[in-house]
Amino acid sequence: MFFMSKHFKTYSKIFWAISFSVFFFLMLRITLKYIPFNSNVAFLNIKQTEVQNVKPYLAIFYIHVYSSIFTLIAGFTQFSKRILKDNKRLHKVIGKLYFYVVLFLAAPSGFFIGFYANGGLYSKISFVVLSILWFSFTLIGFLKVKNLNFSEHKYFMMRSFALAFSAITLRLWKVIIVYLFQPAPMDVYQIIAWLGWLPNLLAIEYYIYKIKK
Amino acid sequence: MKKIIVLFSLFIAFGCKKEEKQAVVANDKMTLDENQKLYGNWVGDFIITEADSLADESDYVYNNKLNLVIKKIENFKAFGQSIVAGNSRPLIGSFSEYNGEYRFTFNEPGNNSNDGKFTFKIVDDTLKGTWTANDRKNKVLSRKFVLTKQNFKYNPNLMLPDDTEYVDWYSEKLDSVKEVIDDEEETYYEETYRTASDIITKLNASTTLLSENDLKNLKKLELEIIRNTIFARHGYSFKKKSFRQFFDPVDWYIPVTDDMSGKLTLIEQKNIVLLNLFQKYAEDNYDSFGR
Numbered sequence: 001m002f003f004m005s006k007h008f009k010t011y012s013k014i015f016w017a018i019s020f021s022v023f024f025f026l027m028l029r030i031t032l033k034y035i036p037f038n039s040n041v042a043f044l045n046i047k048q049t050e051v052q053n054v055k056p057y058l059a060i061f062y063i064h065v066y067s068s069i070f071t072l073i074a075g076f077t078q079f080s081k082r083i084l085k086d087n088k089r090l091h092k093v094i095g096k097l098y099f100y101v102v103l104f105l106a107a108p109s110g111f112f113i114g115f116y117a118n119g120g121l122y123s124k125i126s127f128v129v130l131s132i133l134w135f136s137f138t139l140i141g142f143l144k145v146k147n148l149n150f151s152e153h154k155y156f157m158m159r160s161f162a163l164a165f166s167a168i169t170l171r172l173w174k175v176i177i178v179y180l181f182q183p184a185p186m187d188v189y190q191i192i193a194w195l196g197w198l199p200n201l202l203a204i205e206y207y208i209y210k211i212k213k
Numbered sequence: 214m215k216k217i218i219v220l221f222s223l224f225i226a227f228g229c230k231k232e233e234k235q236a237v238v239a240n241d242k243m244t245l246d247e248n249q250k251l252y253g254n255w256v257g258d259f260i261i262t263e264a265d266s267l268a269d270e271s272d273y274v275y276n277n278k279l280n281l282v283i284k285k286i287e288n289f290k291a292f293g294q295s296i297v298a299g300n301s302r303p304l305i306g307s308f309s310e311y312n313g314e315y316r317f318t319f320n321e322p323g324n325n326s327n328d329g330k331f332t333f334k335i336v337d338d339t340l341k342g343t344w345t346a347n348d349r350k351n352k353v354l355s356r357k358f359v360l361t362k363q364n365f366k367y368n369p370n371l372m373l374p375d376d377t378e379y380v381d382w383y384s385e386k387l388d389s390v391k392e393v394i395d396d397e398e399e400t401y402y403e404e405t406y407r408t409a410s411d412i413i414t415k416l417n418a419s420t421t422l423l424s425e426n427d428l429k430n431l432k433k434l435e436l437e438i439i440r441n442t443i444f445a446r447h448g449y450s451f452k453k454k455s456f457r458q459f460f461d462p463v464d465w466y467i468p469v470t471d472d473m474s475g476k477l478t479l480i481e482q483k484n485i486v487l488l489n490l491f492q493k494y495a496e497d498n499y500d501s502f503g504r
Contacts, residue, residue: 049426
């Protein structure tokens with residue numbers, strides 16, 4: 001069967017590599033909008049209430065923007081069997097970078113700005129839960145490798161990265177939903193807040209379940 | 214005796230003069246009052262009667278809303294202003310009264326390619342007449358109008374009526390629709406338009422200071438209309454058809470000026486800054502990869 005064939009695996013790898021690079025580039029471009037530091041640029045244009053009334057908001061928002069882009073780098077290296085085999089050092093370096101950035105910068109800042117998310121209570125709950133799960137999976141994944149439990153390390157880091165990847169899927173869903181239905185902006189936001197990460201997590205759980213079998 | 218006669222005649226002469234003077238004054242006052250009731254905004258549709266083939270009759274805003282202002286009448290000379298579709302033109306012309314009919318001819322200055330000549334009469338409460346373009350190469354050659362007098366007063370509480378749908382007829386997009394009929398695939402095109410929700414009949418940007426939360430869930434069209442409603446309350450004459458389509462049909466809307474400087478209240482100024490910011494954000498981000 002074609003799906004089982006070696007060719008299919010190679011092609012799908014290439015497909016993922018290319019599309020991930022494209023989306024990484026788009027995310028990088030979004031990040032670069034926030035350089036130089038500015039209190040009313042891009043997304044912050046509709047966040048002036050928080051910028052002016054919640055003292056730490058702006059700083060924490062910027063921590064999130066500047067740090068999160070580094071977590072996506074893991075997507076290039078960490079799930080490659082070849083790098084893991086031939087270049088363990090690189091795997092470890094990028095892995096540590098990912099771990100520290102998520103645990104000390106990206107996830108906690110996401111947790112904080114999640115409380116001020118657009119779209120009301122439902123999106124706030126979504127982003128806060130997302131940040132807690134992201135933090136937890138990353139921490140557990142790290143502890144697993146410390147205990148030399150490599151397969152569990154792999155599964156938890158897959159879960160963790162599926163959530164990191166929501167940065168991309170959330171924005172992708174937005175484009176699709178707006179194209180199809182043109183809803184009011186915050187109605188879109190409430191939907192993508194959940195659609196951004198929940199299907200990712202379900203998909204990766206299913207994938208892990210398949211491997212385990 | 215002679216003296217008495219002289220005195221008497223003098224008395225008569227003076228008396229007569231006085232009477233004459235009084236008659237003249239009364240007459241002046243009467244004509245002044247008569248004209249005063251003609252002064253003001255005469256408002257109604259400016260209907261095309263003759264146009265070249267380029268004019269599109271299926272255009273949603275085919276006819277404009279006209280405000281013909283009569284300002285002053287002096288010795289058969291009349292002064293006014295025409296305000297239509299973002300054009301405010303001074304008018305000078307002649308005036309005559311005949312059998313309770315007030316007849317006017319008004320000329321626009323003539324230094325604008327769209328200038329022309331108004332000819333109309335006022336009978337009772339109705340102003341009726343025609344307009345012809347000076348330039349015979351103009352897209353629109355003549356128009357007619359039936360106007361009624363309307364007082365303009367800025368009222369921040371005025372809102373767009375909530376009994377109509379607000380569709381932007383100038384935002385046509387063609388979506389291809391594929392359908393399989395009798396095993397044959399057919400493609401046809403469906404027009405879609407931007408629409409505004411009824412929030413635009415509820416959110417008043419002239420009386421309430423808006424917050425980000427008020428605006429976050431609004432689409433670009435809604436932000437645009439809410440901002441333009443501020444201008445409409447001040448009687449701003451819109452140049453763009455895409456703006457006029459929402460305000461021309463509104464009863465309270467009278468175009469009185471093409472200049473907003475110094476007219477906006479502090480609340481309105483602040484709201485416009487915020488509305489512009491959100492409009493820009495909606496433009497840049499609503500359908501793009503990002504938030």
